[in-house]
Amino acid sequence: MLIPTFANAVLRYTTDASLIWSVEIVQLTFPWFIMAGAVLAAQHGRHIGVEFFLTLIPKHWAQFVLIPVQLLVLMACAAVAYVYLGFGRFEGGIEFAAGDVMFTSLGVAQSWSYVALLIGYLLLGVTALTTIYRLLMGDVSPHQDEINSIS
Numbered sequence: 001m002l003i004p005t006f007a008n009a010v011l012r013y014t015t016d017a018s019l020i021w022s023v024e025i026v027q028l029t030f031p032w033f034i035m036a037g038a039v040l041a042a043q044h045g046r047h048i049g050v051e052f053f054l055t056l057i058p059k060h061w062a063q064f065v066l067i068p069v070q071l072l073v074l075m076a077c078a079a080v081a082y083v084y085l086g087f088g089r090f091e092g093g094i095e096f097a098a099g100d101v102m103f104t105s106l107g108v109a110q111s112w113s114y115v116a117l118l119i120g121y122l123l124l125g126v127t128a129l130t131t132i133y134r135l136l137m138g139d140v141s142p143h144q145d146e147i148n149s150i151s
Contacts, residue, residue: 001030004019004022004026005026007019008022020105021105024103024105024106024108027103027113028106030113031114031117032116034120035116035119035120035121038124039120039123039124039127042127042131053065053069063135066131067136070135073124074125077121077122077125080118081122081125084118
């Protein structure tokens with residue numbers, strides 16, 4: 001994302017020309033990078049809100065707090081997927097959000113950016129489910145480093 005953005009800025013300020021596709025590439029890929037980072041952070045227990053909260057409570061309570069937190073994450077992911085897929089009162093889902101709008105120079109539907117959010121939330125939900133399972137089964141959780149570091 002950095003290279004096409006930099007190239008476009010240099011070209012714009014030196015020649016008054018613009019690479020329209022560079023802006024579209026960034027708009028298309030940015031949600032994918034953000035959601036990939038969110039999923040990786042969840043899998044490694046690196047979301048700052050959860051980690052900060054765990055440092056405020058006694059070590060032996062941290063594991064019991066993680067289960068309700070993961071249940072909240074799971075409910076939020078289910079709600080987002082429900083809305084994005086167009087169920088219930090909100091009709092249209094992804095089609096409503098982007099419709100058949102296309103990136104002009106790429107010829108790709110803008111809904112591909114929105115699909116990144118749906119897939120990211122589904123993966124966050126799977127991560128929450130596996131974390132809950134591991135916590136209930138007594139396996140070492142992905143957040144064990146944080147729990148162990150709390151003194």
